[in-house]
Amino acid sequence: MTTLRITGAETLSSGHLALRRYTVEQIRRDGTRETLRREVCVSRRSVAVLLADPARGTVLLVRQPRVPALVNGDDPLLLEACAGNIDDGESPEAAARREVEEETGHAIARLRPLFELYPSPGISSERLCLFQAEIGPRIGQGGGMTEEGEDIALVEMPFDEAWAMMERGGIVDAKTVILLQQARLHGLAVG
Ligand SMILES: Nc1nc2c(ncn2[C@@H]2O[C@H](COP(=O)(O)OP(=O)(O)O[C@H]3O[C@H](CO)[C@@H](O)[C@H](O)[C@@H]3O)[C@@H](O)[C@H]2O)c(=O)[nH]1
């Protein structure tokens, strides 16, 4: 079996994101040793939440501008499930409730943890905790943190419409596609 051991690290950039270059000793399956250098975007854990209203058969998504899509020459306004980074000392469940309130203005009535994923394991250490939630009462304004430049619009639509949009390529955010597929398999209601 291949084994890896980190033997060194240097920080290349440490702004909003940290980019580090690691030196890694690899022992290959055939027993030979080699030294690798790998740049890694060192990320916090994060959460993503599919918010649904099972009685109405709808999902509540957020539409927000994403600069990486713009860099590719794509439409930067992506339709996504609510998501964000977990703060230091915060539980994934608390982060899910905080992000949903910040971005949509809603409380969560019921929350179900699904599973964790590495969304981009070749380049980022981010671990993403996925949740499905039933939407609760409106308790705030939503729209994201204005001081962080967030400008988030809420989009509620029937689940079937979101599904059809995804199949046409109109929902291109990976975590959102995975969450819609889970909801298709197991339904919109939470436990
Ligand atoms: N990328 C980036 N974002 C920045 C920067 N400076 C400020 N921000 C802002 O920091 C905020 C972070 O908001 P969150 O809600 O915590 O995260 P997110 O941007 O929604 O990202 C979530 O989804 C991503 C994948 O879709 C995840 O990769 C990410 O970890 C997180 O889960 C965003 O408004 C973003 O615009 C910067 O230099 N780079």
Ligand SMILES: [Mg+2]
């Ligand atoms: Mg967010």
